[in-house]
Amino acid sequence: xxxxxxxxxxxxxxxxxWVLYDSLVICPSDGMKGSEQNTTGFYTTYxxxxxxxxxxxxxxRTEGMVGLEYTNMQSADSMDFxxxxxxxxxxxxxxGVRVQGEISAGDITSIDAGVNHWFDTELPRHCSISLKxxxxxxxxxxxMQCSPxxxxxxxxxxxxxxxxxxxxxxxxxxxxxxxxxxxxxxxKNRFQFTKRDEQTGxxxxxxxxxxxxxxxxxxxxxxxxxxxxxQSFNGPYNYISNNSNGSAIVAYPQRSIVQASMAGKxxxxxxxxxxx
Amino acid sequence: xNMPKNVLEQWSLYDTVLLRHYAGAGVNIPNVPGWFMxxxxxxxxxxxxxxxxxxxxxxxxxxxxxxQDARDQMPYPMKIRSIGVAMWQVHQTLDMYYNPASPYDDIxxxxxxxxxxxxxxxxxxxxxxxxxxxxxxxxxxxxxxCGDGYGRGQPSVAVGPTNTPKxxxxxxxxxxxxxSNTRWTFPTDIDVPRRAALSVKIRFSEYARDLLTWMGxxxxxxxxxxxxxxxxxxxxxVTLGGDxxxxxxxxxxx
Numbered sequence: 001x002x003x004x005x006x007x008x009x010x011x012x013x014x015x016x017x018w019v020l021y022d023s024l025v026i027c028p029s030d031g032m033k034g035s036e037q038n039t040t041g042f043y044t045t046y047x048x049x050x051x052x053x054x055x056x057x058x059x060x061r062t063e064g065m066v067g068l069e070y071t072n073m074q075s076a077d078s079m080d081f082x083x084x085x086x087x088x089x090x091x092x093x094x095x096g097v098r099v100q101g102e103i104s105a106g107d108i109t110s111i112d113a114g115v116n117h118w119f120d121t122e123l124p125r126h127c128s129i130s131l132k133x134x135x136x137x138x139x140x141x142x143x144m145q146c147s148p149x150x151x152x153x154x155x156x157x158x159x160x161x162x163x164x165x166x167x168x169x170x171x172x173x174x175x176x177x178x179x180x181x182x183x184x185x186x187x188k189n190r191f192q193f194t195k196r197d198e199q200t201g202x203x204x205x206x207x208x209x210x211x212x213x214x215x216x217x218x219x220x221x222x223x224x225x226x227x228x229x230x231q232s233f234n235g236p237y238n239y240i241s242n243n244s245n246g247s248a249i250v251a252y253p254q255r256s257i258v259q260a261s262m263a264g265k266x267x268x269x270x271x272x273x274x275x276x
Numbered sequence: 277x278n279m280p281k282n283v284l285e286q287w288s289l290y291d292t293v294l295l296r297h298y299a300g301a302g303v304n305i306p307n308v309p310g311w312f313m314x315x316x317x318x319x320x321x322x323x324x325x326x327x328x329x330x331x332x333x334x335x336x337x338x339x340x341x342x343x344q345d346a347r348d349q350m351p352y353p354m355k356i357r358s359i360g361v362a363m364w365q366v367h368q369t370l371d372m373y374y375n376p377a378s379p380y381d382d383i384x385x386x387x388x389x390x391x392x393x394x395x396x397x398x399x400x401x402x403x404x405x406x407x408x409x410x411x412x413x414x415x416x417x418x419x420x421x422c423g424d425g426y427g428r429g430q431p432s433v434a435v436g437p438t439n440t441p442k443x444x445x446x447x448x449x450x451x452x453x454x455x456s457n458t459r460w461t462f463p464t465d466i467d468v469p470r471r472a473a474l475s476v477k478i479r480f481s482e483y484a485r486d487l488l489t490w491m492g493x494x495x496x497x498x499x500x501x502x503x504x505x506x507x508x509x510x511x512x513x514v515t516l517g518g519d520x521x522x523x524x525x526x527x528x529x530x
Contacts, residue, residue, distance in 0.1 A: 015464065016407075016464075017408070017462045017463045017464065019410050021410070021411060021414070031483060031486075032483075033481075033482035033483055033486070067397070067482070068397035068399075068409060068411075068479065069397045069411060069480070069481035072397075072409055072410065095387075095390075095391045096387075096391055097383045097387060097390075097391065150413045150416055150452055151451075152390045152393070152413075152450070152451055152452075153450055153451075153452065153453055177390075179390050184453050185416065185452040185453050186453045186455065186457075186458050187416060187452065187457070187458045187459065187460065187461075188457075239383060239490075241383055241384075241494050243493065244493060244494060250493065252487055252491075253483075255395070255483055257394055259394075261414070265463060
Protein backbone atom coordinates (compact mmCIF):
# COMPACT_ATOMS: atom_id res chain seq x y z
CA UNK A 1 0.00 0.00 0.00
CA UNK A 2 1.21 3.47 -0.82
CA UNK A 3 0.73 6.00 1.96
CA UNK A 4 -1.67 8.87 1.35
CA UNK A 5 -3.25 7.12 -1.65
CA UNK A 6 -6.75 5.79 -1.70
CA UNK A 7 -7.02 2.06 -1.81
CA UNK A 8 -9.00 2.33 -5.04
CA UNK A 9 -6.07 4.10 -6.65
CA UNK A 10 -3.44 1.62 -5.59
CA UNK A 11 -1.54 -0.13 -8.32
CA UNK A 12 -3.05 -3.48 -8.90
CA UNK A 13 -1.72 -6.55 -10.65
CA UNK A 14 -4.16 -8.44 -12.77
CA UNK A 15 -3.88 -12.00 -13.98
CA UNK A 16 -3.59 -12.28 -17.75
CA UNK A 17 -3.54 -15.61 -19.61
CA TRP A 18 -0.10 -16.24 -21.02
CA VAL A 19 2.14 -18.90 -22.52
CA LEU A 20 5.89 -18.67 -22.36
CA TYR A 21 7.73 -20.72 -24.98
CA ASP A 22 11.28 -21.22 -26.20
CA SER A 23 12.85 -23.37 -28.90
CA LEU A 24 16.00 -25.21 -29.88
CA VAL A 25 16.52 -25.36 -33.63
CA ILE A 26 18.53 -27.73 -35.80
CA CYS A 27 18.94 -26.55 -39.38
CA PRO A 28 21.70 -26.59 -42.00
CA SER A 29 23.82 -23.46 -41.98
CA ASP A 30 22.40 -22.20 -45.26
CA GLY A 31 18.96 -22.23 -43.65
CA MET A 32 20.03 -20.09 -40.70
CA LYS A 33 18.97 -16.45 -40.88
CA GLY A 34 20.62 -13.36 -39.48
CA SER A 35 22.47 -14.11 -36.26
CA GLU A 36 20.70 -17.45 -35.65
CA GLN A 37 23.85 -19.44 -36.33
CA ASN A 38 25.58 -17.71 -33.40
CA THR A 39 22.66 -18.14 -31.03
CA THR A 40 22.88 -20.60 -28.17
CA GLY A 41 20.53 -23.48 -28.89
CA PHE A 42 20.62 -23.16 -32.70
CA TYR A 43 22.60 -26.03 -34.21
CA THR A 44 23.59 -26.68 -37.79
CA THR A 45 23.97 -30.46 -37.44
CA TYR A 46 22.38 -33.27 -35.43
CA UNK A 47 25.91 -34.15 -34.36
CA UNK A 48 26.65 -30.84 -32.63
CA UNK A 49 23.22 -30.98 -30.97
CA UNK A 50 24.05 -34.48 -29.75
CA UNK A 51 27.46 -33.53 -28.36
CA UNK A 52 25.85 -31.62 -25.51
CA UNK A 53 24.01 -33.65 -22.93
CA UNK A 54 21.95 -30.84 -21.38
CA UNK A 55 20.05 -28.16 -23.27
CA UNK A 56 18.18 -25.36 -21.55
CA UNK A 57 15.06 -23.39 -22.32
CA UNK A 58 14.17 -19.93 -20.96
CA UNK A 59 17.80 -19.13 -20.16
CA UNK A 60 19.43 -18.01 -23.37
CA ARG A 61 17.20 -16.64 -26.10
CA THR A 62 14.90 -13.65 -26.43
CA GLU A 63 12.31 -12.58 -28.93
CA GLY A 64 14.67 -9.90 -30.16
CA MET A 65 17.36 -12.46 -30.91
CA VAL A 66 15.44 -15.20 -32.72
CA GLY A 67 11.94 -13.91 -33.38
CA LEU A 68 8.51 -14.39 -31.86
CA GLU A 69 8.13 -17.58 -33.89
CA TYR A 70 10.66 -19.34 -31.66
CA THR A 71 10.47 -17.61 -28.27
CA ASN A 72 8.56 -14.85 -26.51
CA MET A 73 11.03 -14.34 -23.69
CA GLN A 74 11.90 -10.68 -23.29
CA SER A 75 14.79 -11.23 -20.87
CA ALA A 76 17.22 -14.07 -21.50
CA ASP A 77 17.65 -15.24 -17.95
CA SER A 78 14.90 -14.05 -15.63
CA MET A 79 11.17 -13.60 -15.47
CA ASP A 80 9.83 -10.17 -16.42
CA PHE A 81 6.64 -10.80 -14.54
CA UNK A 82 5.25 -13.07 -11.85
CA UNK A 83 3.56 -16.09 -13.34
CA UNK A 84 1.35 -18.96 -12.23
CA UNK A 85 2.25 -21.97 -14.34
CA UNK A 86 -0.59 -24.43 -14.76
CA UNK A 87 1.01 -26.76 -17.30
CA UNK A 88 4.20 -27.47 -19.21
CA UNK A 89 4.73 -29.13 -22.57
CA UNK A 90 7.60 -30.26 -24.76
CA UNK A 91 7.36 -30.78 -28.52
CA UNK A 92 9.84 -32.57 -30.78
CA UNK A 93 9.13 -31.45 -34.31
CA UNK A 94 10.84 -32.68 -37.43
CA UNK A 95 9.46 -31.73 -40.84
CA GLY A 96 6.44 -33.73 -41.87
CA VAL A 97 8.00 -34.09 -45.29
CA ARG A 98 9.98 -37.05 -44.06
CA VAL A 99 12.47 -37.37 -46.90
CA GLN A 100 15.46 -35.05 -46.77
CA GLY A 101 18.27 -34.99 -49.29
CA GLU A 102 21.31 -33.35 -50.73
CA ILE A 103 21.68 -32.23 -54.31
CA SER A 104 24.53 -31.22 -56.55
CA ALA A 105 24.17 -29.73 -60.02
CA GLY A 106 20.47 -30.52 -60.04
CA ASP A 107 20.89 -34.20 -59.11
CA ILE A 108 20.20 -36.02 -55.88
CA THR A 109 23.41 -37.11 -54.17
CA SER A 110 22.02 -38.47 -50.93
CA ILE A 111 18.68 -39.22 -49.36
CA ASP A 112 17.55 -39.85 -45.82
CA ALA A 113 14.06 -41.11 -45.11
CA GLY A 114 14.47 -42.15 -41.49
CA VAL A 115 15.92 -39.42 -39.29
CA ASN A 116 12.91 -37.13 -39.28
CA HIS A 117 10.70 -39.97 -38.15
CA TRP A 118 13.24 -41.00 -35.49
CA PHE A 119 13.39 -37.44 -34.23
CA ASP A 120 9.65 -37.23 -33.54
CA THR A 121 8.89 -40.75 -32.39
CA GLU A 122 12.03 -42.20 -30.78
CA LEU A 123 14.28 -39.41 -29.57
CA PRO A 124 11.72 -38.28 -26.94
CA ARG A 125 12.00 -41.76 -25.40
CA HIS A 126 15.65 -41.10 -24.66
CA CYS A 127 15.31 -37.69 -23.05
CA SER A 128 14.15 -36.21 -19.79
CA ILE A 129 12.82 -32.77 -18.96
CA SER A 130 13.13 -30.89 -15.66
CA LEU A 131 11.67 -27.61 -14.46
CA LYS A 132 13.91 -25.52 -12.23
CA UNK A 133 12.87 -22.28 -10.52
CA UNK A 134 15.82 -20.47 -8.97
CA UNK A 135 17.63 -23.37 -7.33
CA UNK A 136 14.67 -25.70 -6.89
CA UNK A 137 13.87 -28.53 -9.25
CA UNK A 138 10.09 -28.72 -9.14
CA UNK A 139 9.37 -31.32 -11.78
CA UNK A 140 11.20 -34.16 -13.52
CA UNK A 141 9.61 -36.19 -16.28
CA UNK A 142 10.43 -38.53 -19.10
CA UNK A 143 10.24 -36.24 -22.13
CA MET A 144 7.54 -38.29 -23.85
CA GLN A 145 5.23 -37.74 -20.87
CA CYS A 146 5.41 -33.99 -21.29
CA SER A 147 2.98 -33.79 -24.22
CA PRO A 148 2.77 -30.35 -25.78
CA UNK A 149 -0.99 -30.48 -26.36
CA UNK A 150 -0.62 -28.93 -29.76
CA UNK A 151 0.59 -30.00 -33.15
CA UNK A 152 -0.58 -31.51 -36.39
CA UNK A 153 -2.75 -34.55 -36.64
CA UNK A 154 -3.68 -36.63 -39.60
CA UNK A 155 -2.45 -39.99 -40.54
CA UNK A 156 -0.51 -42.23 -42.70
CA UNK A 157 2.72 -42.33 -44.57
CA UNK A 158 3.83 -44.00 -47.70
CA UNK A 159 6.26 -43.53 -50.49
CA UNK A 160 4.25 -41.67 -53.02
CA UNK A 161 6.10 -42.72 -56.11
CA UNK A 162 6.67 -46.11 -57.56
CA UNK A 163 9.98 -46.79 -59.25
CA UNK A 164 8.76 -44.91 -62.28
CA UNK A 165 11.52 -42.89 -63.79
CA UNK A 166 11.00 -39.25 -63.04
CA UNK A 167 13.17 -36.22 -62.63
CA UNK A 168 16.62 -35.51 -63.95
CA UNK A 169 18.75 -38.34 -65.29
CA UNK A 170 16.16 -40.90 -64.39
CA UNK A 171 16.51 -40.23 -60.68
CA UNK A 172 13.18 -40.86 -59.15
CA UNK A 173 12.07 -38.49 -56.46
CA UNK A 174 10.98 -40.37 -53.37
CA UNK A 175 8.39 -38.66 -51.23
CA UNK A 176 7.03 -39.67 -47.86
CA UNK A 177 4.85 -37.25 -45.92
CA UNK A 178 3.72 -37.82 -42.36
CA UNK A 179 1.94 -35.99 -39.56
CA UNK A 180 2.93 -36.66 -35.99
CA UNK A 181 2.77 -35.21 -32.48
CA UNK A 182 3.86 -36.54 -29.13
CA UNK A 183 0.47 -37.28 -27.62
CA UNK A 184 -2.89 -36.38 -29.07
CA UNK A 185 -2.74 -32.67 -29.90
CA UNK A 186 -5.66 -31.88 -27.62
CA UNK A 187 -5.01 -28.54 -25.96
CA LYS A 188 -5.47 -29.87 -22.41
CA ASN A 189 -3.18 -32.80 -23.11
CA ARG A 190 -0.16 -31.28 -21.41
CA PHE A 191 1.50 -32.05 -18.11
CA GLN A 192 -0.84 -30.29 -15.67
CA PHE A 193 0.14 -29.28 -12.15
CA THR A 194 -2.67 -30.51 -9.92
CA LYS A 195 -3.49 -31.59 -6.40
CA ARG A 196 -6.36 -33.33 -4.71
CA ASP A 197 -8.71 -30.94 -2.96
CA GLU A 198 -8.82 -31.92 0.68
CA GLN A 199 -12.47 -31.07 1.05
CA THR A 200 -14.02 -32.44 -2.11
CA GLY A 201 -11.45 -35.05 -3.06
CA UNK A 202 -11.44 -33.76 -6.63
CA UNK A 203 -8.34 -33.11 -8.66
CA UNK A 204 -7.92 -29.36 -9.01
CA UNK A 205 -5.27 -27.13 -10.58
CA UNK A 206 -2.29 -26.40 -8.39
CA UNK A 207 -0.14 -23.94 -10.35
CA UNK A 208 3.52 -23.34 -9.68
CA UNK A 209 3.93 -19.70 -8.66
CA UNK A 210 7.01 -18.03 -10.04
CA UNK A 211 8.05 -14.67 -8.67
CA UNK A 212 9.13 -11.81 -10.82
CA UNK A 213 12.91 -11.79 -11.62
CA UNK A 214 13.17 -15.48 -10.74
CA UNK A 215 15.49 -17.62 -12.80
CA UNK A 216 13.55 -20.26 -14.72
CA UNK A 217 14.91 -23.19 -16.69
CA UNK A 218 13.52 -26.21 -18.38
CA UNK A 219 16.38 -28.64 -18.87
CA UNK A 220 16.33 -31.22 -21.63
CA UNK A 221 18.74 -34.02 -20.91
CA UNK A 222 19.79 -36.50 -23.60
CA UNK A 223 20.64 -40.09 -22.74
CA UNK A 224 23.93 -41.63 -23.88
CA UNK A 225 21.92 -43.51 -26.50
CA UNK A 226 20.39 -40.33 -27.84
CA UNK A 227 23.73 -38.56 -27.89
CA UNK A 228 25.45 -41.41 -29.73
CA UNK A 229 22.65 -41.70 -32.26
CA UNK A 230 22.54 -37.97 -32.95
CA GLN A 231 26.30 -37.85 -33.40
CA SER A 232 26.07 -40.64 -35.94
CA PHE A 233 23.69 -38.74 -38.24
CA ASN A 234 25.02 -36.59 -41.06
CA GLY A 235 22.16 -34.18 -41.53
CA PRO A 236 19.93 -32.38 -41.42
CA TYR A 237 19.52 -31.95 -45.15
CA ASN A 238 16.90 -30.37 -47.39
CA TYR A 239 13.41 -30.52 -48.76
CA ILE A 240 13.88 -31.72 -52.35
CA SER A 241 11.58 -31.39 -55.29
CA ASN A 242 11.52 -31.01 -59.02
CA ASN A 243 11.95 -27.48 -60.30
CA SER A 244 9.23 -25.72 -62.24
CA ASN A 245 9.82 -27.51 -65.53
CA GLY A 246 11.10 -30.83 -64.31
CA SER A 247 14.60 -30.22 -65.58
CA ALA A 248 16.41 -30.37 -62.25
CA ILE A 249 16.04 -31.22 -58.57
CA VAL A 250 15.99 -28.23 -56.25
CA ALA A 251 16.41 -28.04 -52.49
CA TYR A 252 15.64 -25.91 -49.42
CA PRO A 253 17.05 -26.59 -45.91
CA GLN A 254 14.82 -28.44 -43.47
CA ARG A 255 14.47 -27.22 -39.88
CA SER A 256 13.72 -29.36 -36.81
CA ILE A 257 12.63 -27.87 -33.51
CA VAL A 258 12.44 -28.87 -29.87
CA GLN A 259 10.03 -26.48 -28.17
CA ALA A 260 9.20 -26.09 -24.48
CA SER A 261 6.21 -24.16 -23.21
CA MET A 262 4.75 -23.08 -19.88
CA ALA A 263 1.10 -22.06 -19.81
CA GLY A 264 -0.75 -20.16 -17.12
CA LYS A 265 -1.39 -16.61 -16.03
CA UNK A 266 1.04 -13.77 -15.77
CA UNK A 267 0.53 -10.89 -13.35
CA UNK A 268 0.82 -7.50 -15.00
CA UNK A 269 -0.20 -3.94 -14.40
CA UNK A 270 -3.82 -3.25 -15.22
CA UNK A 271 -4.10 -1.35 -18.49
CA UNK A 272 -6.93 0.75 -17.08
CA UNK A 273 -8.87 1.62 -20.14
CA UNK A 274 -11.38 -0.97 -21.14
CA UNK A 275 -15.00 -0.28 -20.55
CA UNK A 276 -17.74 -1.43 -22.85
CA UNK B 277 -38.17 1.36 -16.96
CA ASN B 278 -37.76 1.05 -20.72
CA MET B 279 -34.00 1.31 -20.78
CA PRO B 280 -32.22 -0.34 -23.71
CA LYS B 281 -30.48 -3.41 -22.53
CA ASN B 282 -27.51 -5.25 -23.91
CA VAL B 283 -27.58 -8.98 -23.71
CA LEU B 284 -24.82 -11.50 -24.21
CA GLU B 285 -25.13 -13.49 -27.39
CA GLN B 286 -22.68 -16.24 -28.30
CA TRP B 287 -20.79 -15.20 -31.39
CA SER B 288 -17.81 -16.10 -33.55
CA LEU B 289 -15.87 -13.65 -35.64
CA TYR B 290 -13.85 -15.06 -38.49
CA ASP B 291 -11.64 -13.80 -41.29
CA THR B 292 -9.72 -15.65 -43.97
CA VAL B 293 -6.71 -15.07 -46.17
CA LEU B 294 -6.67 -17.14 -49.33
CA LEU B 295 -3.86 -18.13 -51.62
CA ARG B 296 -5.20 -19.13 -54.99
CA HIS B 297 -3.47 -20.30 -58.12
CA TYR B 298 -5.82 -19.80 -61.01
CA ALA B 299 -5.33 -22.14 -63.91
CA GLY B 300 -6.83 -21.68 -67.31
CA ALA B 301 -7.57 -18.65 -69.40
CA GLY B 302 -10.31 -16.09 -68.94
CA VAL B 303 -10.76 -16.65 -65.23
CA ASN B 304 -12.19 -13.71 -63.33
CA ILE B 305 -9.78 -13.20 -60.44
CA PRO B 306 -11.34 -11.32 -57.51
CA ASN B 307 -9.51 -8.32 -56.13
CA VAL B 308 -9.61 -8.82 -52.37
CA PRO B 309 -7.22 -6.92 -50.14
CA GLY B 310 -4.77 -9.22 -48.43
CA TRP B 311 -5.41 -12.28 -50.58
CA PHE B 312 -2.64 -13.74 -52.70
CA MET B 313 -4.12 -14.32 -56.13
CA UNK B 314 -1.26 -13.58 -58.49
CA UNK B 315 0.86 -15.89 -60.54
CA UNK B 316 2.97 -16.88 -57.54
CA UNK B 317 0.84 -17.09 -54.39
CA UNK B 318 3.43 -18.91 -52.31
CA UNK B 319 6.15 -16.42 -53.17
CA UNK B 320 3.90 -13.40 -52.64
CA UNK B 321 2.88 -14.73 -49.24
CA UNK B 322 6.53 -15.20 -48.33
CA UNK B 323 7.28 -11.64 -49.37
CA UNK B 324 4.64 -10.15 -47.08
CA UNK B 325 5.88 -8.72 -43.78
CA UNK B 326 2.88 -10.06 -41.95
CA UNK B 327 -0.65 -11.21 -42.65
CA UNK B 328 -3.46 -9.19 -41.09
CA UNK B 329 -6.91 -10.33 -40.00
CA UNK B 330 -9.99 -8.43 -38.78
CA UNK B 331 -8.88 -5.02 -40.01
CA UNK B 332 -8.74 -5.54 -43.76
CA UNK B 333 -11.87 -7.24 -45.07
CA UNK B 334 -15.56 -7.50 -44.29
CA UNK B 335 -18.35 -9.86 -45.22
CA UNK B 336 -18.48 -8.48 -48.76
CA UNK B 337 -15.69 -10.89 -49.66
CA UNK B 338 -18.13 -13.71 -49.05
CA UNK B 339 -19.63 -15.09 -45.88
CA UNK B 340 -17.66 -18.35 -46.17
CA UNK B 341 -14.57 -16.25 -45.59
CA UNK B 342 -15.54 -13.34 -43.35
CA UNK B 343 -18.49 -12.25 -41.18
CA GLN B 344 -17.38 -8.78 -40.10
CA ASP B 345 -19.83 -5.94 -40.57
CA ALA B 346 -17.12 -3.30 -40.52
CA ARG B 347 -13.55 -3.55 -41.71
CA ASP B 348 -11.80 -1.48 -39.15
CA GLN B 349 -13.74 -1.33 -35.91
CA MET B 350 -16.01 -3.44 -33.79
CA PRO B 351 -19.70 -2.69 -34.28
CA TYR B 352 -20.48 -4.23 -30.91
CA PRO B 353 -18.63 -4.99 -27.70
CA MET B 354 -17.34 -8.52 -27.49
CA LYS B 355 -15.89 -10.80 -24.85
CA ILE B 356 -13.33 -12.98 -26.61
CA ARG B 357 -13.08 -16.36 -25.02
CA SER B 358 -11.01 -18.36 -27.51
CA ILE B 359 -8.89 -18.05 -30.62
CA GLY B 360 -8.04 -20.55 -33.33
CA VAL B 361 -6.01 -20.61 -36.55
CA ALA B 362 -6.74 -23.11 -39.32
CA MET B 363 -4.47 -23.69 -42.28
CA TRP B 364 -5.56 -25.85 -45.16
CA GLN B 365 -4.53 -26.85 -48.63
CA VAL B 366 -6.17 -28.89 -51.30
CA HIS B 367 -6.28 -32.37 -49.83
CA GLN B 368 -5.72 -34.11 -53.04
CA THR B 369 -2.12 -33.15 -53.16
CA LEU B 370 -0.83 -32.58 -56.54
CA ASP B 371 -0.83 -35.27 -59.11
CA MET B 372 2.33 -37.04 -59.96
CA TYR B 373 1.57 -36.87 -63.61
CA TYR B 374 4.94 -36.61 -65.19
CA ASN B 375 4.91 -34.19 -68.05
CA PRO B 376 7.79 -31.77 -68.51
CA ALA B 377 5.39 -29.05 -69.56
CA SER B 378 3.21 -29.49 -66.51
CA PRO B 379 5.29 -30.27 -63.48
CA TYR B 380 3.91 -31.68 -60.29
CA ASP B 381 4.63 -31.18 -56.66
CA ASP B 382 4.26 -33.61 -53.79
CA ILE B 383 5.40 -31.62 -50.82
CA UNK B 384 4.09 -28.06 -50.82
CA UNK B 385 0.65 -28.86 -49.39
CA UNK B 386 2.21 -30.86 -46.60
CA UNK B 387 4.74 -28.14 -45.88
CA UNK B 388 1.94 -25.57 -45.73
CA UNK B 389 -0.31 -27.51 -43.37
CA UNK B 390 2.21 -29.35 -41.21
CA UNK B 391 5.62 -27.65 -41.26
CA UNK B 392 5.03 -23.95 -41.82
CA UNK B 393 2.74 -23.41 -38.79
CA UNK B 394 5.75 -24.28 -36.62
CA UNK B 395 7.46 -21.15 -37.88
CA UNK B 396 4.58 -18.70 -37.42
CA UNK B 397 3.69 -16.30 -34.63
CA UNK B 398 0.45 -14.51 -33.79
CA UNK B 399 -0.34 -11.20 -32.08
CA UNK B 400 -3.86 -10.26 -30.97
CA UNK B 401 -4.25 -6.50 -30.55
CA UNK B 402 -7.12 -4.53 -29.12
CA UNK B 403 -6.63 -0.85 -29.89
CA UNK B 404 -2.90 -0.47 -29.32
CA UNK B 405 -2.52 -3.16 -26.70
CA UNK B 406 -1.03 -6.50 -27.58
CA UNK B 407 -3.29 -8.76 -25.54
CA UNK B 408 -1.91 -12.11 -26.66
CA UNK B 409 1.37 -13.04 -28.35
CA UNK B 410 2.13 -16.63 -29.10
CA UNK B 411 2.93 -19.21 -31.74
CA UNK B 412 0.33 -20.43 -34.20
CA UNK B 413 0.37 -24.14 -33.23
CA UNK B 414 -0.83 -23.18 -29.74
CA UNK B 415 -4.03 -21.87 -31.31
CA UNK B 416 -5.58 -24.92 -32.98
CA UNK B 417 -8.88 -24.19 -34.65
CA UNK B 418 -10.95 -26.97 -33.10
CA UNK B 419 -12.38 -27.99 -36.46
CA UNK B 420 -11.23 -29.58 -39.65
CA UNK B 421 -11.41 -32.82 -41.58
CA CYS B 422 -10.67 -35.87 -39.52
CA GLY B 423 -9.56 -39.06 -41.07
CA ASP B 424 -6.63 -41.21 -41.76
CA GLY B 425 -4.31 -42.41 -44.35
CA TYR B 426 -2.03 -41.16 -46.99
CA GLY B 427 -0.80 -43.11 -49.93
CA ARG B 428 -0.67 -43.53 -53.60
CA GLY B 429 -4.16 -43.55 -54.99
CA GLN B 430 -3.79 -45.33 -58.28
CA PRO B 431 -1.99 -48.34 -59.63
CA SER B 432 0.29 -47.94 -62.60
CA VAL B 433 -2.48 -48.01 -65.18
CA ALA B 434 -1.78 -46.13 -68.35
CA VAL B 435 -4.13 -43.18 -68.44
CA GLY B 436 -3.92 -39.62 -69.54
CA PRO B 437 -3.04 -37.92 -72.77
CA THR B 438 0.32 -39.58 -73.21
CA ASN B 439 -0.51 -42.94 -71.65
CA THR B 440 1.82 -42.43 -68.77
CA PRO B 441 0.92 -43.77 -65.34
CA LYS B 442 -0.76 -41.29 -63.05
CA UNK B 443 -0.71 -41.34 -59.31
CA UNK B 444 -2.66 -39.24 -56.89
CA UNK B 445 -1.98 -38.98 -53.25
CA UNK B 446 -4.07 -37.44 -50.55
CA UNK B 447 -2.87 -35.59 -47.54
CA UNK B 448 -5.21 -35.01 -44.62
CA UNK B 449 -3.91 -32.96 -41.74
CA UNK B 450 -5.35 -30.62 -39.16
CA UNK B 451 -3.69 -28.43 -36.61
CA UNK B 452 -4.65 -30.15 -33.37
CA UNK B 453 -7.36 -32.71 -32.73
CA UNK B 454 -10.39 -31.37 -34.60
CA UNK B 455 -12.59 -31.23 -31.51
CA SER B 456 -14.45 -27.99 -30.80
CA ASN B 457 -12.85 -27.78 -27.37
CA THR B 458 -9.36 -27.88 -28.83
CA ARG B 459 -8.81 -24.17 -29.15
CA TRP B 460 -6.78 -21.75 -27.13
CA THR B 461 -9.25 -20.66 -24.46
CA PHE B 462 -8.44 -17.62 -22.36
CA PRO B 463 -8.91 -18.24 -18.64
CA THR B 464 -10.54 -14.80 -18.45
CA ASP B 465 -12.34 -13.23 -21.39
CA ILE B 466 -10.66 -10.44 -23.31
CA ASP B 467 -13.12 -7.55 -23.29
CA VAL B 468 -13.30 -5.56 -26.51
CA PRO B 469 -15.26 -2.32 -26.43
CA ARG B 470 -17.54 -1.17 -29.20
CA ARG B 471 -15.68 0.77 -31.92
CA ALA B 472 -12.36 -0.66 -30.81
CA ALA B 473 -9.81 -1.55 -33.45
CA LEU B 474 -9.24 -5.28 -33.37
CA SER B 475 -6.55 -7.14 -35.27
CA VAL B 476 -4.70 -10.40 -35.40
CA LYS B 477 -1.37 -10.38 -37.18
CA ILE B 478 0.32 -13.57 -38.23
CA ARG B 479 3.95 -13.52 -39.07
CA PHE B 480 6.28 -16.04 -40.68
CA SER B 481 9.85 -16.37 -39.48
CA GLU B 482 12.52 -15.38 -41.97
CA TYR B 483 13.26 -19.06 -42.55
CA ALA B 484 9.58 -19.67 -43.34
CA ARG B 485 9.38 -16.71 -45.67
CA ASP B 486 12.34 -17.99 -47.67
CA LEU B 487 10.79 -21.47 -47.68
CA LEU B 488 7.59 -20.00 -49.15
CA THR B 489 9.63 -18.20 -51.78
CA TRP B 490 11.27 -21.52 -52.68
CA MET B 491 7.87 -23.23 -52.84
CA GLY B 492 6.85 -20.50 -55.27
CA UNK B 493 9.56 -21.55 -57.66
CA UNK B 494 8.16 -25.05 -57.97
CA UNK B 495 5.20 -23.76 -59.97
CA UNK B 496 2.89 -26.69 -59.51
CA UNK B 497 -0.47 -27.29 -61.15
CA UNK B 498 -3.22 -29.74 -60.40
CA UNK B 499 -4.73 -32.18 -62.82
CA UNK B 500 -7.70 -34.41 -62.55
CA UNK B 501 -8.08 -37.77 -64.26
CA UNK B 502 -9.10 -36.17 -67.54
CA UNK B 503 -6.01 -34.05 -67.65
CA UNK B 504 -8.05 -30.90 -67.00
CA UNK B 505 -6.23 -28.21 -65.10
CA UNK B 506 -7.76 -27.08 -61.84
CA UNK B 507 -6.93 -24.08 -59.72
CA UNK B 508 -5.76 -24.81 -56.23
CA UNK B 509 -6.42 -22.92 -53.03
CA UNK B 510 -4.72 -22.65 -49.67
CA UNK B 511 -6.05 -20.69 -46.74
CA UNK B 512 -5.44 -19.34 -43.28
CA UNK B 513 -8.55 -18.73 -41.21
CA VAL B 514 -8.59 -17.06 -37.81
CA THR B 515 -11.64 -17.43 -35.61
CA LEU B 516 -12.44 -15.62 -32.36
CA GLY B 517 -15.09 -17.21 -30.17
CA GLY B 518 -16.99 -15.61 -27.33
CA ASP B 519 -20.03 -13.47 -26.64
CA UNK B 520 -21.07 -10.22 -28.20
CA UNK B 521 -23.29 -7.64 -26.52
CA UNK B 522 -26.28 -6.63 -28.58
CA UNK B 523 -29.61 -5.03 -28.06
CA UNK B 524 -32.13 -7.42 -26.68
CA UNK B 525 -34.39 -8.45 -29.49
CA UNK B 526 -37.36 -8.29 -27.20
CA UNK B 527 -39.32 -11.09 -28.62
CA UNK B 528 -37.70 -14.41 -28.36
CA UNK B 529 -36.83 -16.34 -25.24
CA UNK B 530 -36.31 -20.03 -25.38
